[in-house]
Amino acid sequence: MKYAICQALKKFFASVTAAIVSLTGGGFGGDKTAEPVRPDANTVTAYSKADADYTLGIDVEDEIHDISDLLFGVFFEDINFAADGGLYAEMVVNRSFEFTELAAGDAFHGWSTINGAAAEVKINDTANALNENNTNYLVLNNNSDTPAGIANVGFLDGMSIEENAKYNFSVYAKGLDGYGGKLYVNLCSGGEIVGSGIINSLTAEWQKYSLTLNCTKTDFENATLQVLADKGSVALDMVSLFPEDTFKGRENGMRKDLGEMLEDLEPKFLRFPGGCVIEGYDYETAYNWKDSIATGKNGLPLEFNGGYGDIAARKQGTNLWTNIAATDDPFPCFMTYGLGFYEYFQLAEDIGAIGVPVINCGIYCQMRGRGPVDMESAEFKQYVQDMHDLVEFCRGDENTTWGKVRVSLGHPEPFELKYICIGNEQEGEIYFERYQVFLDSFNKAKAENPELYNGIELIYSAGASDGTHGENYIKSYEYAKKQLGSSDIAADFAGATDQHYYNQPEWFLKNADYYDEKNYKRNVNEMTDTPYGGGLQVFLGEYAAKSNTLKAALAEAAYMTGLERNGDIVRMAAYAPLFGNLTATHWSPDLIWFNNHQVTGSISYYMQKLFSVNAGTTLLSSDLEGAKVEQSPLGGRVGIGTWYTSAEFDNVKVVSNETGRTLGSDKFSLPLNFWWNWENIYDSNDFEIQNGKLVQTNTWMPYTETGMVAYYGCDEWTNYTYTVDATKLDGEEGFIIPFAVKDAQNCYFWNIGGWGNTVSCIQQIENGAKTKLLGTVRDCTIETGKTYEIKVVVSGTTVKCYLDGELYVDWDLASEAQAEAYQVVSTDESGDVIIKLVNVTGTSKVFAVDVTNADIKSTATVHQVTGDSLANDNILGAKEDCIMEEFTVNGLSDEFNYTVPAYSVTCIRLERN
Structure with a gap:
């Protein structure tokens, strides 16, 4: 009977929730919903707060800080045949008959x-x-x-x-x-x-x-x-x-259509050539920039046909993204190096960007490759020397060993070089000590030859995750702080820290304030005060919202308002990867899709374009009211579980905080009752009742992102205290204690002794994506054989977690940054007031805009990306669902109401009289 009542309540509350969402249109609620009467989209009406959903106040005289002039750029990695078979316009595959047994034929x-x-x-x-x-x-x-x-x-x-x-x-x-x-x-x-x-x-x-x-x-x-x-x-x-x-008519050039897609983005930098291709599995598969400009077996430039750098003298490489176990791959991925470092720098110039090269730091891929090179070896020392030779290649004259290659290829003037990335996604102590060798060697050379090295800075890797996921992320800041010592000049250690993360759309919405000063501190001495880090300039070298749909693009745009708002500390940012094809894809989503004769920009491409062509130089004071999403109370089932660990559980009890009534309990003296649910594990036999306790019996790899978990109770439980006794029997970590469980893809859990039995924190699963809640992290180790009393108190939007009576977590869901709308306002050398508005809801929204200390013209230019469904996706070969449109609107002044469409990103450029 309890189960039947619970299921009936579940259906009732679900219908009520659906009705509320359809009325409010809050967040990513699905396709467009029925709207109250509003002006048509992109209509300018008289200023009225009463008739608006949100108010946006702008003070043009209140200039907050300068915004990086390199903020929005592109990252090219030779993945998905982005080089040979893609951007590089060579039409002949295996032109020099150098393919190996990996290839069919x-x-x-x-x-x-x-x-x-x-x-x-x-x-x-x-x-x-x-x-x-x-x-x-x-x-x-x-x-x-x-x-x-x-x-x-x-x-x-x-x-x-x-x-x-x-x-x-x-x-x-x-x-x-x-x-x-x-x-x-x-x-x-x-x-x-x-x-x-x-x-x-x-x-x-x-x-x-x-x-x-x-x-x-x-x-x-x-x-x-x-x-x-x-x-x-x-x-x-x-x-x-x-x-x-070819693009720009160059010999040995790029495909014109793909090159024009890059140029149209107006990127300010081009990071190249990777990515994982820089790391390789080993020396033979790591991208070698010197091979890309024709180096002989003696390590020096190879003269051929009376010059240096000739493409016929470049040694073919094996791309890390190929299948190295194959013997008959129909689409093997090799590197002709026809698109080499010379061509990359030339391409950067052709699209109006600066080149930002990445070099191997003496560590092959840490996930699937050989790993670190012995720091005393000639191999490692050569990698350090490659950094110096790259500087000479870019800046040296025809009388230098490497500068003469550039000159011979037709570029007597130096290439612009401001940054060199030392490694790709390397992390941990093995990276830190190698980076330090590169830095020391660079500083020594700079002191000896300031003219050659002046104005160049090294970029330091933060690893392969953000501050909400990877423990090595904050360790990179701890090391930087240690090395800086008493210095308060971050550039003494690195020009920027290179961060890479790929997350679900919801993560980007909730973390649009990631680099706000409350999270990412500007003072070097405070760089480890929060899990976000601080002090160092940021190069967000790779990011994406894991989909090419409008939903993902909107989330990225919301996040980009935060990047621009924090353009004083975020130096550069690039979506990744850049190119994808449908015939042989290594990774998706991608920014631009191509086949042998067509090219299509993803919706994310047009979002990037909107921000880049409207990049501001100075942030203006602005304040948006009314857009924050009111969080619903936490509620749902509870549970028990582990990660690579076996454990036993007893005395499960859930009590109402309001009435003191027991909502559910189980001492496991009888067979498991019907309130236990196994939807998130492969085999319910992983759990057994033994001696009056529920035992998770194995230490195997978990089948899902949420671990080996069993759920208990009713979806409609709210405002409750959940207690359980837990004992670790064997394995690598501690306990996973779910709460507020709607289903296996949408829940929270307290991870006690996670990350190798070192950390306690709350994690959220939303639409299958797992996120660590930063404000809940603390050190924690679980002892084997000891029984712990665990208590989780859920009340409204807050949760408190106790371990043996000690408060470990006191967290409020309402502190999350997710909103219905996002904005950033800037200006540039034209004097325009540049307003960017992101509406992630399924209804059109009215902004009441009040611009002070400016005389605004009545006509404005608008750039906009919008669609009619979160599932919109630009498909190669078909009419694009969403592009960036440009139009003008009239009737503007220093006060006006503007209606933006549902699911839209809108940039309004207000001109001043």
Whole structure:
């Protein structure tokens, strides 16, 4: 009977909750809801607080602080074939026959023979190869009287050719055994030749030959490149095909459409080339920037064709994102280094950004690779030297070892270099001590050669998580503080700390104040006072809300208002990853999606664009009232559980705080009653009643993010005190004590002895995403064999947690920052008042805007991204659901009401008279 009553109450309260949400439109409630009568979206009406949902006050004369001039940029990692097969415009896959057994077809991957030709790849033939870095080449034999040869299908979904377009073909070739014939080069659509050229004769030595092919047909599905020879034998290498119309018209250039997508973002920096590719599994798979500009086996620039840096002299690398266990991968991921450090810096210039390079810090991937390099080894010392050589490559003249490579490639002027990232997502003591070696070496070199090093700062890794999740995050600040000692100048240790985190949309909404000074302290001496850290400038090198939907993009935009508001301490920020394709995807979501002939910006792309093209230089004082979400009281079932630990539990009891009545209890003297629920574990047999106690019997890896957990009680329980006795039997950690459980994907739990039996904290599961609540963290260790009395008091929006009578947690849900709307107001050199408004609700909202100390013109420019469903998603090849639109509105003054659409981000640029 109790169970039936509980389920009936559950259905009743669920219907009431749904009705309330539909009326309030608060938060991410679903698709658009029925609205009260409001002006049409993007309508300007007379100023009236009474007719508005929120009031926004702005004081133009109250300038809070400068905003970083590098705030919004892009991060390029060679993932998802973002380089070869993506941005890099080379159309021929495996152009130099250097692919390995990882690839289907091995060194002949991507190629086929035609007209009866015989083709053999010569492997590591150093005596006859093109150069010491490119030791494979193809020998083509034709024993017939008609031309025969090889054909290439291109990357991923194949080559793409267009009618009336021109394509630049090149090849290194030589005739063998007195060959006196020609080479025939064809662009084909199926079996039809749609572009052709002839190389009339070959020498007996390697030589580069070039042609321009004029295409007469468009084909996105069946295009191939053919290279055929007359009777006899020829050797071929570096078979290449580029569209003539590359981004900015550069030789060895980028795909024009993808380059223009980057340029349209107006990014202020380009971080490259990774990411995990920098780390690698080991030396052979780590991105080597010197390989990307052609370095010989002696470690010095390799001269080839009378110069340095030639793409034909660049040693191929194996990309970490390929499947290193494969022997027949149809889409193997190698690095030709055709898009190398020279091209990255050049690309940064072409899109109006500065280059921010990342180099290996002497640690291979800590999650799946070899790990740290011995600091006394030549290998580690070379990584340190690579940092210095990079400075010389960017700033040195033609008389320097590495500067001459840049000059030889066509860039006599220095590249702009302000930052060097030391490592990617490295963390912990093994990183700290290696970073210090890099820093000491850098400072020594700077003191000896200030002209070369002046204005460059190193960027220090905070690891692979934010302050609400990873313990190594705050340890990075503890180390920085220790090293700074009495210095209060953060740049003495690092120009910025590189932070990476990927979280659910709800996390970004709740943490939009992450870098507010109450959390992220500005004073170096206070950098460890909160779990957020402080003191150091922030480079948010990678972040995303784990989806390409409008819901995720809105959450990111809400968070970006916090980034801009805190632009005094947040130096740079970039969404990640940048490029994705649908044929062979390593990671999603991604900012820009492409195939062989199309490109689509995700909704997040247009959010990034809105913020970047409207970046302010100075933060203005602003205050938004009425947007904070009122939190509902905590309520729901309770539970017991563990993580990599077995334990026994007894004396479960839940008592109403209002009446003192026992809502539920279990001393496990009888079989488990129907109020126990096993929905969150693989097998309920993991729990057994033994000797009058409920025992979690194993120490296995948990099946879910919430651990090995059993739930008890009724969803509608509120305002209660939950007590239970718990004893650890074996394993690595302590106890998990759920409360306010709606279901396995939406609940809270007290983690007692988490993180290797070191920490106590409250964690929240919301829509399956787990977050550590920062204000609840403290040290805690659970002893094996000791019985602990655990008490959790839930009252309204607060929870108090006691362990053996000691208060461990006193936390109020109402302290969370989630709101219905978010805003930031800035100005720039134009003098415009730039208002950014984010509405995450399913109804349109009216802002009453009051601008003081400014004479505002009546017309304003508006940029806006909006959609009709949180599930909106821009799909490659289809009409985009959401883009950034630009329009003008009239009727403005220093006071006005403005109605923004549901699910929208709106930027209003108010011009001043």
